[in-house]
Amino acid sequence: MPGRNHLYVPGPTNIPDAVLSAMHVPMEDHRRPDFPALVTPLLENLKKVFRTEAGQCFIFPATGTAGWEIALSNTLSPGDKVLSYRFGQFSHLWIDLARRLGLEVEYEEVPWGQGVPLDRLEARLKADTAHEIKAVLICHNETATGVTNDLPAVRKAIDAAGHPALFYVDGVSSIGSLDFRMDEWGIDIGVAGSQKGFMLPAGLALLGFSQKALKARESAKCKRAFLDINDHILHNAGGFFPYTPSIPLLYGLRKSLELLLEEGLENVYARHARLAEGVRRAVAAWGLQLCAQDPKWYSNTVSAVVVPPEFDARDVIHTAYFRYNLSLGAGLSEVSGKVFRIGHLGDLNELSLASAIVGSEMAMLDVGIPLTPGSGIAAASAHWRETAPVIQPRV
Numbered sequence: 001m002p003g004r005n006h007l008y009v010p011g012p013t014n015i016p017d018a019v020l021s022a023m024h025v026p027m028e029d030h031r032r033p034d035f036p037a038l039v040t041p042l043l044e045n046l047k048k049v050f051r052t053e054a055g056q057c058f059i060f061p062a063t064g065t066a067g068w069e070i071a072l073s074n075t076l077s078p079g080d081k082v083l084s085y086r087f088g089q090f091s092h093l094w095i096d097l098a099r100r101l102g103l104e105v106e107y108e109e110v111p112w113g114q115g116v117p118l119d120r121l122e123a124r125l126k127a128d129t130a131h132e133i134k135a136v137l138i139c140h141n142e143t144a145t146g147v148t149n150d151l152p153a154v155r156k157a158i159d160a161a162g163h164p165a166l167f168y169v170d171g172v173s174s175i176g177s178l179d180f181r182m183d184e185w186g187i188d189i190g191v192a193g194s195q196k197g198f199m200l201p202a203g204l205a206l207l208g209f210s211q212k213a214l215k216a217r218e219s220a221k222c223k224r225a226f227l228d229i230n231d232h233i234l235h236n237a238g239g240f241f242p243y244t245p246s247i248p249l250l251y252g253l254r255k256s257l258e259l260l261l262e263e264g265l266e267n268v269y270a271r272h273a274r275l276a277e278g279v280r281r282a283v284a285a286w287g288l289q290l291c292a293q294d295p296k297w298y299s300n301t302v303s304a305v306v307v308p309p310e311f312d313a314r315d316v317i318h319t320a321y322f323r324y325n326l327s328l329g330a331g332l333s334e335v336s337g338k339v340f341r342i343g344h345l346g347d348l349n350e351l352s353l354a355s356a357i358v359g360s361e362m363a364m365l366d367v368g369i370p371l372t373p374g375s376g377i378a379a380a381s382a383h384w385r386e387t388a389p390v391i392q393p394r395v
């Protein structure tokens with residue numbers, strides 16, 4: 001098919017040409033004496049994106065799911081109680097994984113489209129006077145519903161309860177795209193994956209551990225082998241890995257970190273916010289709703305668009321793909337058929353994202369959803385034109 005596929009799922013995301021080129025390397029010896037010149041700055045730059053100076057970052061040849069397991073198994077013991085909230089497919093899967101590791105998971109069902117109930121979180125922690133809850137697990141950005149939680153407010157709730165629980169965050173679809181500050185917000189473990197804000201193929205689980213989380217591993221009894229951070233701590237100290245790393249992914253990560261830091265994290269967050277607002281204006285102009293039920297939860301990395309009840313969102317996704325070579329995110333589990341998702345994170349600008357808006361609109365019209373042709377892109381482009389930054393040189 002001529003022309004590129006327009007990839008607007010919320011991960012994997014589009015890979016910038018500079019990152020693609022950086023990954024095009026011959027294999028090399030990962031035990032060569034100057035290999036640390038590649039690895040050590042990578043780990044340092046990763047800390048900048050996680051916004052931690054006090055903590056330590058890790059790079060595992062795995063995906064975000066393994067990141068969840070790395071966080072839990074390295075710091076907790078079977079039978080330990082953790083507290084969480086289920087409000088979408090990814091918060092659901094983390095809870096499921098924690099149970100499979102033998103943890104006792106206490107969780108609250110939250111309607112999909114809402115976020116963590118902060119008052120109830122604080123009340124639950126206050127009630128836990130024996131401090132049985134060892135960790136609070138929060139999915140920062142629920143990719144299935146386009147809901148972002150207020151992490152400083154979660155920290156505040158934990159502090160207000162005077163509770164010592166560790167604070168673990170799934171930042172797979174937020175870190176590197178949304179404001180995320182490990183040290184300042186007292187986050188003990190942040191989990192990311194390479195295929196979203198880091199604009200790489202899947203294949204790296206990226207984690208930040210606070211000193212408190214690092215200390216917790218001394219008493220943690222969950223079984224771990226390949227995912228044991230002790231081996232990484234030992235080998236990373238010299239600039240190596242405990243096993244064979246993916247060389248192209250490391251070079252890609254070096255370039256993507258360079259791009260993020262050159263743009264400046266605040267600018268990266270602002271770009272995501274501004275582009276996301278254009279998508280939200282388009283959705284409103286179509287007369288449709290987002291799955292996220294309140295603006296305080298609107299995600300700047302993904303919008304889950306609810307189709308009218310007499311339509312099936314899978315038809316929109318199918319049509320967008322086969323007629324227009326546009327990949328939209330599917331509705332997962334409870335929202336399957338009810339929503340389609342537009343991923344707006346990573347390497348994108350106004351005009352690239354415009355293709356997702358125009359393509360969604362064309363596909364919706366094709367399946368019969370009544371909307372005014374051109375209304376979405378008119379609203380998005382008006383917002384982007386009004387808020388266009390002062391022209392900067394592109395090179």
Ligand code: PLP
Nearest residue numbers: 063064065090141143172173193
């Ligand atoms: N957490 C969130 C919020 C996600 O969006 C995803 C994947 O989309 C995951 C975890 C799982 O990551 P992976 O598919 O890389 O294992």
